[in-house]
Amino acid sequence: MDHAQVHTSMDKMIKMFDTKMAEFQAELNQATRKNPSTIAALNAEFQTFKAFVCNGLNVLRGEVKALARGVDRIEMKSRRKMLLVHGVPEKKNEDIASVVTSSLSAKIKVPNFNVDCLRTCHRMGKVTNNSGKLRPIVLKFTDMAMRDSIWNTKTALKGSKITVSEFLTKSRHSVFMAARDKYGISNCWTRDGFIFIKTPDSAKQRVESLAELLVLPAPTANVATVP
Known part of the structure; x- marks a missing residue:
């Protein structure tokens, strides 16, 4: 339970x-x-x-x-040494580690990033017949420095179909999605597993739970919930 x-x-x-x-x-x-x-x-x-x-x-x-x-x-x-990579094309019998490192390296220029930097690497979820839905890939790095290098340069992926996110727990992911619905995507982000929110008074709030989110000031107007 x-x-x-x-x-x-x-x-x-x-x-x-x-x-x-x-x-x-x-x-x-x-x-x-x-x-x-x-x-x-x-x-x-x-x-x-x-x-x-x-x-x-x-x-x-x-x-x-x-x-x-x-x-x-x-x-x-x-999960501190882990990241999720979304949007990487999926093929049968693929070498996931090679695929994801080459896909990221094509956009993110991080020196010495290769398969040896990964402790584990696998796709999440079961294989489906829906070819349009790509399963995210969980990366667990051998050290924090490389993990943070990828995370801090993820903006280089803008314009591509690949995105990188933190591997949040189920409860924190629910809080993050609720925060985005309430305040808009551009006003919410995560760092080190915490959810950060820019509230209507331009203050930056850090939350971990839904209870903490609910006490924050409500938006003064409707906010966009799509990119």
Whole structure:
């Protein structure tokens, strides 16, 4: 079960508890009006129990969120030497490492960039019959210097069909896409796994989670969401 499923299960459990407590509270109030002397003590105990459970669930939800964020940070750190390359033509029985290094070298002039700079290299996803959809390629570099050299010179790919992006975790990718929908592509970018956003007040904000994104000021006007 991933982080999102854990959060969903927690929210469902809390919602069910609130519903059942509300139903029981209504029945208890009705019974209290009929037998005030015998129900008053039970009502007081119920309120204490309800407050205890609600507090416990809130604490548990906070701990689950903190744990999920910690796991996400560890996963993102493990991807620090990785990049995604999009738009590289795909062929049957291809030598992916040679294909991707030659494709990038044709546009990005980084000295000594070759297959020996890659620890691992593979395409993501299953092979499909849709020839128009190219699977992205995951690159894991042997050292950070070469990874950063490719990342810092990716603007040389402008005008080609090839793009380079960071290999974000599932949750951070969702936050990044939500940020682009809200503020526009030109106002959102990533660096070292963090999502950076230029808000309407021209401030630069750094976020990791959807909760952090939601508290940022809303755009003052509609922004473009296409390149």
